[in-house]
Amino acid sequence: xxxxxxxxxxxxxxxxxxxxxxxxxxxxxxxxxxxxxxxxxxxxxxxxxxxxxxxxxxxxxxxxx
Amino acid sequence: xxxxxxxxxxxxxxxxxxxxxxxxxxxxxxxxxxxxxxxxxxxxxxxxxxxxxxxxxxxxxxxxxxxxxxxxxxxxxxxxxxxxxxxxxxxxxxxxxxxxxxxxxxxxxxxxxxxxxxxxxxxxxxxxxxxxxxxxxxxxxxxxxxxxxxxxxxxxxxxxxxxxxxxxxxxxxxxxxxxxxxxxxxxxxxxxxxxxxxxxxxxxxxxxxxxxxxxxxxxxxxxxxxxxxxxxxxxxxxxxxxxxxxxxxxxxxxxxxxxxxxxxxxxxxxxxxxxxxxxxxxxxxxxxxxxxxxxxxxxxxxxxxxxxxxxxxxxxxxxxxxxxxxxxxxxxxxxxxxxxxxxxxxxxxxxxxxxxxxxxxxxxxxxxxxxxxxxxxxxxxxxxxxxxxxxxxxxxxxxxxxxxxxxxxxxxxxxxxxxxxxxxxxxxxxxxxxxxxxxxxxxxxxxxxxxxxxxxxxxxxxxxxxxxxxxxxxxxxxxxxxxxxxxxxxxxxxxxxxxxxxxxxxxxxxxxxxxxxxxxxxxxxxxxxxxxxxx
Numbered sequence: 095x096x097x098x099x100x101x102x103x104x105x106x107x108x109x110x111x112x113x114x115x116x117x118x119x120x121x122x123x124x125x126x127x128x129x130x131x132x133x134x135x136x137x138x139x140x141x142x143x144x145x146x147x148x149x150x151x152x153x154x155x156x157x158x159x
Numbered sequence: 160x161x162x163x164x165x166x167x168x169x170x171x172x173x174x175x176x177x178x179x180x181x182x183x184x185x186x187x188x189x190x191x192x193x194x195x196x197x198x199x200x201x202x203x204x205x206x207x208x209x210x211x212x213x214x215x216x217x218x219x220x221x222x223x224x225x226x227x228x229x230x231x232x233x234x235x236x237x238x239x240x241x242x243x244x245x246x247x248x249x250x251x252x253x254x255x256x257x258x259x260x261x262x263x264x265x266x267x268x269x270x271x272x273x274x275x276x277x278x279x280x281x282x283x284x285x286x287x288x289x290x291x292x293x294x295x296x297x298x299x300x301x302x303x304x305x306x307x308x309x310x311x312x313x314x315x316x317x318x319x320x321x322x323x324x325x326x327x328x329x330x331x332x333x334x335x336x337x338x339x340x341x342x343x344x345x346x347x348x349x350x351x352x353x354x355x356x357x358x359x360x361x362x363x364x365x366x367x368x369x370x371x372x373x374x375x376x377x378x379x380x381x382x383x384x385x386x387x388x389x390x391x392x393x394x395x396x397x398x399x400x401x402x403x404x405x406x407x408x409x410x411x412x413x414x415x416x417x418x419x420x421x422x423x424x425x426x427x428x429x430x431x432x433x434x435x436x437x438x439x440x441x442x443x444x445x446x447x448x449x450x451x452x453x454x455x456x457x458x459x460x461x462x463x464x465x466x467x468x469x470x471x472x473x474x475x476x477x478x479x480x481x482x483x484x485x486x487x488x489x490x491x492x493x494x495x496x497x498x499x500x501x502x503x504x505x506x507x508x509x510x511x512x513x514x515x516x517x518x519x520x521x522x523x524x525x526x527x528x529x530x531x532x533x534x535x536x537x538x539x540x541x542x543x544x545x546x547x548x549x550x551x552x553x554x555x556x557x558x559x560x561x562x563x564x565x566x567x568x569x570x571x572x573x574x575x576x577x578x579x580x581x582x583x584x585x586x587x588x589x590x591x592x593x594x595x596x597x598x599x600x601x602x603x604x605x606x607x608x609x610x611x612x613x614x615x616x617x618x619x620x621x622x623x624x625x626x627x628x629x630x631x632x633x634x635x636x637x638x639x640x641x642x643x644x645x646x647x648x649x650x651x652x653x654x655x656x657x658x659x660x661x662x663x664x665x666x667x668x669x670x671x672x673x674x675x676x677x678x679x680x681x682x683x684x685x686x687x688x689x690x691x692x693x694x
Contacts, residue, residue, distance in 0.1 A: 130569075
């Protein structure tokens with residue numbers, strides 16, 4: 095016996111269908127998405143203000159427990 | 160002088176089997192590193208040592224591990240938890256708690272302590288440099304570090320799981336796999352040459368190679384068989400053990416964290432009672448884990464040993480149904496505090512999952528919230544799952560810095576459900592849990608002071624008290640054998656009226672030990688003798 099995919103569930107999960115580009119993942123309107131994004135916008139901008147490659151290089155951690 | 164302990168419960172499903180309070184702990188490794196123009200090369204070792212130095216605690220006096228594994232452990236007289244360095248990660252350990260909601264409180268309190276240490280270190284760095292501390296379990300580059308949980312169980316139950324009853328192991332394994340739908344922090348991509356994927360539920364899944372294993376840094380198991388009790392039974396209490404759970408990961412969402420703790424408590428209690436349904440065992444737990452983790456659409460199913468198939472949500476629902484039935488038998492009474500509230504929270508979350516109600520789930524589960532956030536950023540900025548910027552945000556989701564971390568402003572803006580008050584968290588930074596031995600550990604450290612603490616561990620405090628007969632003092636050890644014993648209620652009276660430490664130690668049935676002088680004093684005396692001889 096192996097693990098396999100079921101017949102795909104057609105209900106929207108997170109990514110909106112292409113024809114509903116203005117629908118926020120999860121089915122909300124763009125204004126709701128704006129509010130959601132605005133809450134973390136400052137942190138996102140700070141995180142992306144430097145070189146992503148450099149960040150990832152410095153972030154390399156020791157394998158732990 | 161003896162002390163009385165709470166009498167454990169007889170299991171309702173199997174008279175004669177003892178179920179003990181499901182006390183929880185956790186040891187959490189954090190990612191730490193420094194960025195800045197003068198940084199050239201790895202910084203985790205430095206970062207972790209700076210962080211540990213910034214946290215005030217009492218040296219445990221325990222042997223330090225080699226290669227910076229379990230290095231510099233210090234216990235906190237404030238709340239009874241501890242900190243140390245493990246493999247170049249600052250590791251913070253929660254004081255023992257009885258309730259899953261207290262677990263959330265002390266989880267956040269220990270993160271707050273690490274956050275303050277991070278801010279203090281950051282303030283000392285040269286301009287343009289910044290210390291990052293992340294509460295996640297992978298760097299996204301093939302390295303994982305744990306967010307372990309600890310659960311008090313009887314020795315009999317531990318033996319059943321690991322030594323005697325294979326179906327107990329299979330049951331616990333299936334439960335833990337099923338729980339990633341709630342406990343996953345979510346991560347971008349795959350690691351360790353596992354099948355490629357854009358986004359998966361679990362950060363640890365790619366690092367799990369066995370059903371059960373003793374190892375924690377390689378060949379990790381869904382179950383871990385490390386056998387260090389840090390507790391003992393005695394009297395009416397059976398021999399105790401500790402279930403060391405390395406499978407889970409750091410959750411930031413309060414509901415996910417409460418359920419991570421509460422589900423483990425409940426399933427642990429059921430196993431202890433012998434209330435085990437072997438029909439829920441997965442045919443191939445490792446394969447199921449990989450597939451389930453890679454299925455954020457929650458469509459995949461995996462076979463159980465009898466050939467029936469279950470999706471991730473269906474499987475987790477099965478364990479909920481078992482737990483609810485056990486609760487109806489009175490099985491969680493006195494061993495899992497607030498189990499009705501936990502069961503309701505679990506049931507609601509499963510219902511949201513069954514309805515694919517991602518709006519409600521994003522308020523409760525990290526993997527859903529993070530996915531939503533990253534997808535929104537990708538949508539707005541034309542990025543993809545493969546973009547380095549998205550990998551950075553995947554990491555920064557868990558930054559402890561409240562201005563850098565993506566999670567905290569979302570919570571502050573009301574996008575998450577909460578189950579505890581921030582005032583409780585602030586109090587927990589400086590106060591031990593009242594209903595476990597952590598209270599007495601912290602009280603002893605505070606009263607004795609740094610100089611009189613010879614050694615501290617989870618289950619004992621060794622004091623060096625003044626002695627008229629011995630210049631090195633008198634070593635006395637207070638044992639704290641029961642994780643749920645030595646509570647404030649039991650012991651506060653001993654500390655009342657400014658009782659001196661020697662009197663408190665006596666009241667807590669401290670035992671005498673051979674007054675061996677500390678090594679440094681021996682060396683010093685030896686040198687003095689040699690000097691005298693030369694002269």
